[in-house]
Amino acid sequence: MLPLTLHRLDLASDADPADCLTRVEPRHGLLTATDLSATRGDGIFETVVVVDGVPQALAAHLDRFERSAAMLDLPAPRRDLWLSAVAAAAEALHEHTRRGAVKFVMSRGDEAAGDAPTGWALGFAPDSRPASGAPELDVVLLDRGYRHDVAQTSPWLLQGAKTLSYAVNMAALREARRRGAQDVIFTSIDGFILEGPNATVIARIDGVYVTPPVELGLLPGTTQSDAFAALESWGDSVATRRIDVAELRRADAVWLCSSTRGVAPVRSLDGEPLTVDDRMSDRLNHALDARKA
Ligand code: PLP
Numbered sequence: 001m002l003p004l005t006l007h008r009l010d011l012a013s014d015a016d017p018a019d020c021l022t023r024v025e026p027r028h029g030l031l032t033a034t035d036l037s038a039t040r041g042d043g044i045f046e047t048v049v050v051v052d053g054v055p056q057a058l059a060a061h062l063d064r065f066e067r068s069a070a071m072l073d074l075p076a077p078r079r080d081l082w083l084s085a086v087a088a089a090a091e092a093l094h095e096h097t098r099r100g101a102v103k104f105v106m107s108r109g110d111e112a113a114g115d116a117p118t119g120w121a122l123g124f125a126p127d128s129r130p131a132s133g134a135p136e137l138d139v140v141l142l143d144r145g146y147r148h149d150v151a152q153t154s155p156w157l158l159q160g161a162k163t164l165s166y167a168v169n170m171a172a173l174r175e176a177r178r179r180g181a182q183d184v185i186f187t188s189i190d191g192f193i194l195e196g197p198n199a200t201v202i203a204r205i206d207g208v209y210v211t212p213p214v215e216l217g218l219l220p221g222t223t224q225s226d227a228f229a230a231l232e233s234w235g236d237s238v239a240t241r242r243i244d245v246a247e248l249r250r251a252d253a254v255w256l257c258s259s260t261r262g263v264a265p266v267r268s269l270d271g272e273p274l275t276v277d278d279r280m281s282d283r284l285n286h287a288l289d290a291r292k293a
Contacts, residue, residue: 001124001125001126001127002124002125002127003026003027003122003123003124004026004092004093004096004097004100004123004124004125005023005026005089005092005093005096005122005123006023006024006025006026006028006030006120006121006122006123007021007022007023007024007085007088007089007092007120007121008021008022008024008030008119008120009021009081009082009085009119009120009121010022010119011075011078011081011106011116011117011118011119012115012116014078017078017080017081017083017084017085018084020081021081021084021085021088023088023092026122026123026124030118030120031107031118032110032112032113034110034111034112034113035107035109035110035111035118036107036108036109036110036111037105037107037108037118037164038107039111040108041163041164041165041166041167042072042107042108042163042164042165043072043074043105043106043107043108043117043118043163043164044065044068044069044072044074044105044106044161044162044163044164045103045104045105045106045162045163045164046061046062046064046065046103046104046162047101047102047103047259047260048061048086048101048102048104048259049099049100049101049126049259049260050089050090050093050094050099050100050101050102050123051098051099051289051291052094052098053090053091053093053094054090054291054292054293055086055087055090055102056226056259056288056291056293057222057223057225057226057259057291057293058083058086058293059293060220060222060225060226061086061222061259062077062079062082062083064162064219064220064222065077065082065104065106065162066079067161067220068161068162068163069106071155071158071160071161072108072158072161072163074106074108074117075116075117077106082104082119085104085119085121086102086104086121088121089102089104089121089122089123090102090123092123093123093124096123096125097125099125099126100123100124100125100126101123101124101125101126101259101260102121102122102123102124103121103122103124104119104120104121104122105118105119105120105121105122105164106118106119107119107164126260126261134261134262134263134264134265134281134282134285135182135261135264136264136265136266136267136276137181137182137183137256137264137265137266137267138180138181138182138183138266138267138268138271139176139181139182139183139184139185139196139254139256139266139268139269139270140175140176140179140181140183140184140185140269140270141184141185141186141187141245141248141269141270142172142175142176142184142185142186142187143186143187143188143189144186144187144188144189144194145189146159146188146189146217147188147189147190148188148190148192148216148217148242149216150188150217151215151216151217152215157217159217159218160214160217160218160219160220161219162219166197166198168197169197169198170197172184172186172197173197180271181268183196183197183199183256183264183266184196184197185201185248185256185269187245188216191244191245192212192216192242192243192244192245193212193242193243193244193245193247193248194212194216194217194218195212195218195219195221196256196258198258199221199256199257199258199261199264200218200219200221200223200224200256200257200258201243201248201254201255201256202224202227202228202254202255202257202263203243203247203248203251203253203254203255204251204252204253204254204277205243205247205250205251205252206252207237207252208237208238208239209227209228209231209236209237209238209239210238210239210240210241210243211224211228211238211239211240212240212241212242212243213240213241213242216242221257221258222259223257223258223259223262223263223288224257226287226288226291227255227257227263227284227287227288230283230284230287230288231284248269249269249272251274252275252277253265253266253274253275253276253277253280254266254269254274255281255284262284262285262288262289263281263284263285263288264281265277265278265281
């Protein structure tokens with residue numbers, strides 16, 4: 001990732017949003033060494049893709065940001081302020097690139113100061129999508145080690161919140177590389193398909209596009225949601241339901257989707273080839289890029 005723009009948010013103030021935003025050099029220091037984002041990964045974030053200056057699915061990202069804040073007992077984000085921060089970052093980003101992304105972050109704050117949460121919005125150029133076509137992925141299934149009902153039995157594990165603690169997700173991606181793959185689909189200990197370390201799963205099973213339900217402790221995917229809206233508008237059938245491992249292995253096609261990369265087709269699962277539907281991947285990515293909000 002190439003950092004291009006940075007805005008700091010003053011989360012202690014209740015002034016107009018414009019007066020709570022400061023543009024700073026993207027490479028300059030922003031945090032103290034005692035900020036809880038750095039020392040404990042204690043905070044939340046969102047990454048929204050920006051095409052031609054338009055932050056896509058921003059309302060859904062803000063909804064999810066609010067959901068994560070509630071799950072972590074963080075103060076409810078001021079929607080007008082975060083909206084302005086992303087808009088300012090997107091505008092600044094547009095000077096640098098046609099296709100970029102804004103990562104906006106709220107940390108619990110500085111442990112030593114004990115004051116308000118820390119907030120920032122970073123505009124960057126993602127490196128996860130080639131200029132033409134979607135990358136095809138070799139994927140391995142990895143056991144997440146939780147049952148499918150972990151979100152109900154153990155909400156303190158924060159499954160389904162978008163927290164800053166992504167070390168486990170990064171470790172899973174390293175394990176994929178050790179196994180000769182590029183990505184991961186997590187499974188529950190009792191055999192259900194969950195999500196990728198930074199992506200939602202869509203599988204086409206018997207002609208129906210299926211994604212697992214968020215009740216399994218998953219992040220509600222904004223890209224998956226917009227991909228399903230596009231599929232429905234074309235008359236395709238979609239469903240949100242549990243998928244077991246055997247079903248995924250016999251799927252007609254599988255995709256991993258996320259804001260920065262759109263939909264990426266899976267070409268192999270644990271070394272076994274899967275059918276790739278390039279036409280549908282391109283059609284979906286085209287529809288996602290054409291979003292106006
Ligand atoms: N699931 C996880 C764990 C993620 O980290 C992400 C995005 O980074 C997604 C799913 C996909 O979400 P979205 O499509 O909103 O980017």
